[in-house]
Amino acid sequence: MRRRLLILFILLGLSDSVLAEEVYVAVAANFAGPMEKIAADFEKDTGHKALVSIGATGKFFAQIQSGAPFEILLSADEATAVKLEQGGNGVPGSRFTYAIGKLVLWSNKPGFVDDKGEVLKKGEFSHLALANPKTAPYGASALEALDHLGLLEKLSPKFVQGENIAQTQQFITTGNAELGFVALSQVQKDGQLSGGSAWLVPAKLYTPIRQDAVLLTKGKGKTAAAALMDYLKGDKAKAVIKSFGYDL
Amino acid sequence: MEPLNTVDLSAVKLTIKLATLTTILLLFIGTPIAWWLARTKSRLKGLIGALVALPLVLPPTVLGFYMLVVMGPQGPIGQLTQALGVGLLPFTFPGLLVGSVFYSMPFVVQPVQNAFEAIGERPLEAAATLRAGPWDTFFSIVVPLARPGFLTGAILGFAHTVGEFGIVLMIGGNIPGKTRVVSVQIYDHVEAMEYAQAHWLAGGMVLFAFLVMLSLYTFNGSSNRRMS
Structure with missing residues (x-):
């Protein structure tokens, strides 16, 4: 045995x-x-x-x-x-x-982000979340896109930075930041937006990730x-x- | 290269401001709690004592996570602060202050409570026979006798807030001048491979922590000798 x-x-x-x-x-x-x-x-x-x-x-x-x-x-x-x-x-x-990768502007509130990203120009929010641009490529892409839109200076006082892109999403999911830049993969599953509202940032605004x-x-x-x-x-x-x- | 750039310096200033205000608030909030815990015969003593001590054993991520949820727009505190017109606490300096007060509470309450307990009944009874009122007794007898406890509590509360990292990372949002404290700044430097800058801040923290502990042990040693 x-x-x-x-x-x-x-x-x-x-x-x-x-x-x-x-x-x-x-x-x-x-x-x-x-x-x-x-x-x-x-x-x-x-x-x-x-x-x-x-x-x-x-x-x-x-x-x-x-x-x-x-x-x-x-x-x-x-x-x-x-x-x-x-x-x-x-x-x-x-x-x-x-x-x-694709960058997306996302909010957990339905209808908050329009499909042209006009919400950024209006600026009627108190926090815009993005990943730390020094360490997270999606954060750097977000800065690049905002720079191309000419909104970097205006919006930078509203920045809140996540340590990585997952924490950035967590800031938005909990509603503490009204909107923010995350990866499309985080908010899309099987080709569908899993909730809230989003603007797919046009590819010409940032270097392909x-x-x-x-x-x-x-x-x-x-x-x-x-x-x-x-x-x-x-x-x-x-x-x-x-x-x-x-x-x- | 400059040892500390302006962003580093603003992180240092912010950290000192946060730790100072946290310590002051905790001395005001913690002293009545410590007094009650030291004197009460209530059954609730265990419960309150345990609640105060909770941050000692909880991971800061747990506190940070619940603060993010509770102080968020759907959370009870978030709804309260919005109704009061002060907005939401996460990503703000007051938010960090609230977090730090909870997180560092046991480090102030426990030494003060121990000092209160060490005084015992006799000095209070003596004061009462001399017709001292409760406030008079507290400020003329209790506070001077408990001075080492207050000092230990203040130093530990300050130092522990300076060393805070997990909660700030989770509810701070890394905003320069508002929520980017030294510990987060060091983390950023390390992640960005800026080791030289990380060393200046990290080395400074080691020195600071050592001086704090040294002063604490030297002071406690000499005050113990004086008492005996």
């Missing part, structure tokens, strides 16, 4: 270590929704498990530079992934664009990490990514 148990445990251990691996992924906050879905599909289809950490791209960069155990970074921009690749913490040649994935040196040669990189390029993942409003 004891020996049989022992064999069972060895087999269980083997199945864990040989067949299914874990991969540590750092994911930009705007991609939290699609990643949840993709990670579930990935586990079902390959048996590998993706352990997902959500946060601001800038913070992940600092953590990876300091030896964080992440094996893949899904960045909210191109620049961070390039920096990692060139700085030796990313695997050269592994980088690819997994999604092109190319979001790059990069395999990190800690994930080099790991089966699960390579599998997830491939999986993100696959049709099934692409369909999920598009359903959240990203371009590809």
Whole structure:
């Protein structure tokens, strides 16, 4: 009996270590929704498990530079992934664009944001939320768009900054900020706005938000990490990514 | 490079202002609570004491999250402040002040309460036999005797507010000059890879914290000696 148990445990251990691996992924906050879905599909289809950490791209960069155990970074921009690749913490040649993000002006109140963004010009609100432009690419894009609209100076006293794009959404969801700039993926599901009112910021107002994935040196040669990189390029993942409003 | 830029300096000033006002408010609010906790025989003592001590064990994110909800437009406090015409508290300096008062309450109430309890019945009874009224007794007997408790409470309340981070991050909105305190500014510098600037502020905080604890321990040591 004891020996049989022992064999069972060895087999269980083997199945864990040989067949299914874990991969540590750092994911930009705007991609939290699609990643949840993709990670579930990935586990079902390959048996590998993706352990997902959500946060601001800038913070992940600092953590990876300091030896964080992440094996893949899904960045909210191109620049961070390039920096990692060139700085030796990313695997050269592994980088690819997994999604092109869209910026949206969003309020949790139906009818508050019109479909031309006139609400910004009227300025009848006390707080406009955006992600910290220093660390979150979507925050930088929001500044760029406001600058193009000629509203940056007028509206900057009303800015409240979230630490990342998810916290920015939380400020708006709780109604503490009447409106703010978030990623379309946060407020859209299956091609529908999940609530409130929104203005899709025209693409000409800001540089396209190319979001790059990069395999990190800690994930080099790991089966699960390579599998997830491939999986993100696959049709099934692409369909999920598009359903959240990203371009590809 | 300049050690501290104007944004850093405004964060330092804001932090000192927040900590000073929090400490003053807490001495006014905390003293009656500490007195009641020290003297009462009520069954509610445990309940109130536990409520005051709650921030010691709760993660600041819990407090921050509930403040965001409760002080928001749909929350009871948010509706009250809107009805009073002062608007919403999140993303404002008064909002941070309210948050800090809750968060640092036990650090002021507990030392003061301990000092009150240490006085005991005898000095109060003696004062009563000399026909001192309750206010006279409080200010002539209790306050001087409890001075070390007040000082410890004030220093800890101030220092703890300076060290506040999670609540400010959650209800502050990172507005320069209004809600961007030093701890948040350090976090921003680190996230933006501005390590040199982060070092100036972070090193300053280490020095400040050390001086606070040093003064506290030196002071308490000497006052204990004097008492014995």
